[in-house]
Amino acid sequence: MDRFIDAAIGYPTAVLTALLLVVLVYWLLALVGWVDFESTGIDLELAPQTEGDAGELSTLAGYVMALGLSGVPFSIVVSLLVLVAWTLSCLAGEWLMPWVPTLLLHVVVGTGVLLLSVALAIFVTALLVRPLRGLFVTHQAMGNASLVGQTCTVMSQRVDERHGHAEVAQRGANLQIQVHAETPNTLTKGMPAYILEYDAAANRYLIRGEP
Template structure:
């Protein structure tokens, strides 16, 4: 175990280990409810005029399922094989403390991009279906919701709206100057498609 830790944080493997550690910390924060899974997501859409200079980059990212999946979801499937191959290859070649080991990160990373694409492919359809199912939520505007996770104008929280079936879970922010605490009732007043979340106001303040 000690040898594995030493190898993981050798000069050649430090970046891969740091990336894996970052992903693990991120998921812990998501689990405790301080962040949403799409908090660090990226937008692959060009602006209204189009930006030809980055079109190729958008196409490349889309090829690896980025844009179809949350960034951190993809990065999770990239970081683990990246770390495992980095440690394994450098240990086998004895390059964990050399510049050659650092340079090997580039071909290893390239290979892991394709591995992550392959590993995440089954989830693309799942996330597509989830996004499609979220479309009918637009009719919740004007309805009351119950706050599950606190929200303000900067912090994304979560709220539920009662339906005939299972409650709808919404990612929410408040209007400027308002704070929605857990357990409070709020009114859904708008939908922000660019952020895929709903704007609410505490019901008592209306």
């Protein structure tokens, strides 16, 4: 146990121990609801304000994508990276570093252990992140205006300037929408119709029967 503690607080693991404590505090704050882990991180779609920022963000995004660390909240990536690197460095500090004879060699070997632990941690984290990506897929909701131009099926007995509803066929559950139409018309239940425009104020669609 003493060797483990010495390894955790000694060089090089002490650097990662400090980072691990920061990660633990962060997740404690997330647990009580003071921070949102899904919204914390690097937004690769963010439009930067300056050309310098754009270049830096593009370079960082490229590294993240190339290393296979994308697809999950950045806070999770950092947490896994620090935890894996700390574990590897701590094991090396417990079993390898005590055999290093001098202080100079201790610093040199310790620096090598730190860099190697981080490098291996990136590889391991990329493997751990891969099965988690499906849990954080963002599905873009269909906007109301996107239905314009599609066809629908009238579900009410009639459709006039004030009344009517219809159904739009979609993958999964069909969409039920409020509609209206100019009169006179021949629209009745079960008839197909075209969606011409969307009235945002009334939250309904103007439709017209097929010719």
